[in-house]
Amino acid sequence: MPTIIFKPTESCNSNCAYCDVVARKAPKTMSLELLETTFIKINEYLLENNKEKLTLIWHGGEPLLLGIDYFKTALRFINEHCKETKHLLEHAIQSNLTLMKQEFIDIFREMGITHIGTSFEPIANIRGPGKEINSKVYNKKFFEGINILKDNDFGWGFIYVVTKKALSRPLDIFYFLSNLKLSGGFMMNPVLIYGKDENDISITPKEYVDFIGEIFPVWLKNKKRYPDVDPFKTIMKNIEEEGESLGCVDSGNCAYGHLYIGPSGETSQCGRSEDWGIINYGNINDRSLKEIFEDPRREELLIRTNYLLENDCAGCRFWKICHGGCPLDAYSPEKEGLMRKTAWCDVRKLFMEKYFEPITGIKFNK
């Protein structure tokens, strides 16, 4: 199922320490005219590919900053322009929830959204608005948002970004996140810094591995208490299913499945490629979605998978669950092209060899 990472606004009401998108750019918001064009193009694509479903992930910035009227208009465009195809269009949304209102919920429900992806940070002054990164204000608003979701039977999952400030307390963080949502549904990702680390929060791959490595045996022993915790759950699932459920980062198969559309209609492979400012597929105003999804430059990503299997990753015991990792994590401004394994390769290996295999007793074979 193709996925569009749709970023109609780069504006954000938070000033998270690990996000420099707003600082880096003058944040833009997609005009209603372009929004309409986008849905016309989506309709054209789905009419031609009516066996496919398409997922549109509303992303930001903070998408709720667009306001209720913007989403109402989007819904009107969908109803007007995607009459025959809207059943093939699934919506998802990633929001910090701090601006959540009942009116948004009503519209989201009409769009078929019943679950919202978000993020949370228990350490003070990493997520929050203003220069001082006011986490008190952020958390208060976040919980108000959570309560609105709860009142409406909406589900939610969240991402936790591991920063330097978290490194000394992996289990405290893990219990905190688990207690926050007993039914699970969170992912612990390493902080990714694009450029200068102004807040001194970056971590080394090894630090990330040791962080999740300390949590892993607790999770493994009590999997029923702590369901749906990633990266652990996905690793276990993919071992059981031999890589059937790998996400875009590990599947080696993202080439034709993903598309980023930004606020000016610019397109790219995904959010990460846009963050790096590489892989430009042109503007939605000038090209059809079909043309963009079939852009010959995507082939490079597929070739990369085959190339890695015979080169960087030849003989790697973990190929089946990694496939060389995310091509965008392989990118470096200093090196040309993407024909190399992810920069996080050593991390994965280290986690598997230092923690996963000894603790689970599961041994990967070549």
Add this chain to the structure above:
Amino acid sequence: MNDIRLVCNFNIDLINNFQGKAIVIKTNNIDEIQHINHVVNKENKLHCIVVNHNGALSTLPVTDNWEGIPIHIFATRFGNFMQFIEQKHIYHKLSIRVFLSAEIETNYRDLQILSSFGIDCGLYFPNKSINWEKLNDLMYYSAYGKVQHASIEPFDFVIKKFEYNTPIDFSNVYFENPHQYLHISDEGKVALSGLDLHNCKFITENINDLENIHQSSEYKNVLNNWQNFFTKLEDCSCCPSWRICLGKFNHISDKTNTCQPFFNDLMDAAELFHENKSKFKTRELCQP
């Protein structure tokens, strides 16, 4: 709000305001027990009678006239063993649960005896001054003891109600969980707990608001109080057993060496029971 149970004194004028409600009646007068049962069950359903007995359990004259009436007795201590033995056979006929104070050390031992007599019992925590080691010993007896014995609260509640994805509030045992119990003053004012009632902290002064109380922002705020723990990374929010305690002992300064080990052990017991549920037989008692 038909699923909310009401907790109040035995006040006929007040009770006449309710219809079809499950009601917990607080009384210090044991001579009224049968009368309370009769009056409350006319238009409502008696959920339980709570008797606060400021003395030894052994001095409380129980009678088999109370048969079939759900009763919780809160006594300070156990008292004289021989005196109690004379009444033991009556307790066996009654739907009664006996609570002793956690502040008196001998009560931990005496609850074990009561439980082994087949009398359902429990601890209550007047000032949250607790001997955690003794509490843990009692919990081990309650959860793992192979000799036949009756339930001991609040362990039994936590163990039986444990679900992986749901928090458990054992305040239910004491009719103090505002999700399920509201406390009503003689004047019909509504409080969220017995303590709030005592401190005249009401969420509404009008009994007629009761039906729509779930829409009151103050009520909603109290139900979401647990979120206050998650505004900082410390203490209860980082406790592996938060889900079965919900920060009830948050005032304790050194949790890692006090309440946390106890609740970790209780959670292990609850999980074990959950995993082996089908092997256990259960008895029906007044469910808090």
